[in-house]
Amino acid sequence: MAGGKMKNMISLKDQEVNVGRQRELDLVKGFLMIMIVFIHSFQTIAGAEAAESSVHKIMFALFMPTGACLYLFTMGFGSAFTRHSQPKDMVKNGVKLLFYQGLSNLCYAAIMTICFNIRNSITGEAAGSRELYNANLYSMLTFVNIFFIAGMCYLVLAIYRKLNVKLSGYIISAVIVGIISPFTGLLVSDNPALNWILDMTFGGKGETSFCFFPYLSYVFLGYVFGKVIRRVPENEKGNFYKKSGVVCGTVAVVWFICCIVLHPGIEGFFNYMIGQYRVPGLAKVAGSFCSIILVFAIAFWIMPIMEKWKFGYNKLCYFSKQISKMYAVHIGVYWVIGGFAAFYEFGVKGCLILSVIVLIATDLIVQGYLIVTDKIKSKKG
Numbered sequence: 001m002a003g004g005k006m007k008n009m010i011s012l013k014d015q016e017v018n019v020g021r022q023r024e025l026d027l028v029k030g031f032l033m034i035m036i037v038f039i040h041s042f043q044t045i046a047g048a049e050a051a052e053s054s055v056h057k058i059m060f061a062l063f064m065p066t067g068a069c070l071y072l073f074t075m076g077f078g079s080a081f082t083r084h085s086q087p088k089d090m091v092k093n094g095v096k097l098l099f100y101q102g103l104s105n106l107c108y109a110a111i112m113t114i115c116f117n118i119r120n121s122i123t124g125e126a127a128g129s130r131e132l133y134n135a136n137l138y139s140m141l142t143f144v145n146i147f148f149i150a151g152m153c154y155l156v157l158a159i160y161r162k163l164n165v166k167l168s169g170y171i172i173s174a175v176i177v178g179i180i181s182p183f184t185g186l187l188v189s190d191n192p193a194l195n196w197i198l199d200m201t202f203g204g205k206g207e208t209s210f211c212f213f214p215y216l217s218y219v220f221l222g223y224v225f226g227k228v229i230r231r232v233p234e235n236e237k238g239n240f241y242k243k244s245g246v247v248c249g250t251v252a253v254v255w256f257i258c259c260i261v262l263h264p265g266i267e268g269f270f271n272y273m274i275g276q277y278r279v280p281g282l283a284k285v286a287g288s289f290c291s292i293i294l295v296f297a298i299a300f301w302i303m304p305i306m307e308k309w310k311f312g313y314n315k316l317c318y319f320s321k322q323i324s325k326m327y328a329v330h331i332g333v334y335w336v337i338g339g340f341a342a343f344y345e346f347g348v349k350g351c352l353i354l355s356v357i358v359l360i361a362t363d364l365i366v367q368g369y370l371i372v373t374d375k376i377k378s379k380k381g
Contacts, residue, residue, distance in 0.1 A: 047345025076222025115339025
């Protein structure tokens with residue numbers, strides 16, 4: 001009886017009745033892509049002063065409750081809706097993303113090298129730029145980003161799907177990962193190769209950009225949320241998001257305030273968030289999960305307003321649909337700038353202005369790519 005009341009309270013049906021595209025997801029992912037571009041300007045072309053600026057630290061700290069974990073959450077969410085949800089399909093997607101990780105690294109390194117050498121052939125080599133080039137080249141060749149995490153997470157989801165793990169198993173797994181991640185993050189080795197593997201798996205040494213194991217929590221929770229939404233009728237989603245948004249929003253605000261109180265000042269809050277960004281503990285997982293649900297609810301509530309602004313709404317939907325291509329391309333555009341500028345250290349204003357330019361350039365490059373591939377496909381057809 002109690003279970004039936006709870007099910008009615010949150011508008012869940014016995015059957016999956018909402019299996020179409022979830023439009024709020026498009027708004028969330030589209031806005032996420034814009035924020036990623038802005039954050040990465042401070043992580044690629046910024047000088048020390050800009051990287052240590054309050055603008056960067058505040059932007060990063062405010063964005064990190066969602067950020068990369070939102071990307072993985074939506075990946076898990078989307079896996080509950082995709083038609084290609086069999087274990088073999090997920091393995092295929094996972095391997096493909098791991099290949100894209102290696103390919104993108106080589107492309108970034110090549111772009112950086114070509115642009116840097118073109119600049120040197122025209123203006124001569126700037127003092128100190130060779131050392132910066134070597135450091136950035138090494139960084140790009142060993143770069144581990146969202147493609148690696150997503151690829152590994154797809155392989156884990158394939159195993160879970162093959163074993164027919166129940167939703168409760170995904171929830172339990174998310175909690176377990178959140179509990180043990182801070183401890184597995186302590187794993188390091190004196191062997192450089194093994195240490196690199198441990199680092200990109202658990203985040204111990206802190207040299208790779210990402211580590212995949214702690215982010216499994218968000219993928220598992222995203223999948224569970226996707227399965228829940230499939231049982232919420234479209235005409236009842238407003239009520240569902242009202243209730244879940246209020247509850248999760250309250251938890252998210254309390255968690256956020258606690259973080260600020262326990263880690264006072266911009267510097268303290270930033271240092272806490274950047275540590276939790278790499279290896280989130282259970283509190284960060286819970287706080288980010290509630291923040292993400294709140295963001296989904298807000299996106300659902302503002303959707304009627306956004307739909308009236310055709311350009312903005314269509315652009316966010318486009319960014320969402322092409323988020324993997326946008327993500328891959330925009331980093332390369334930053335390294336084009338870095339190479340031609342001989343790794344000049346841009347300030348805060350420069351980073352913000354170039355973020356807009358990079359977003360526009362990335363958009364145009366992806367559109368051009370889609371036009372060319374569509375023409376090739378039509379000729380083959």
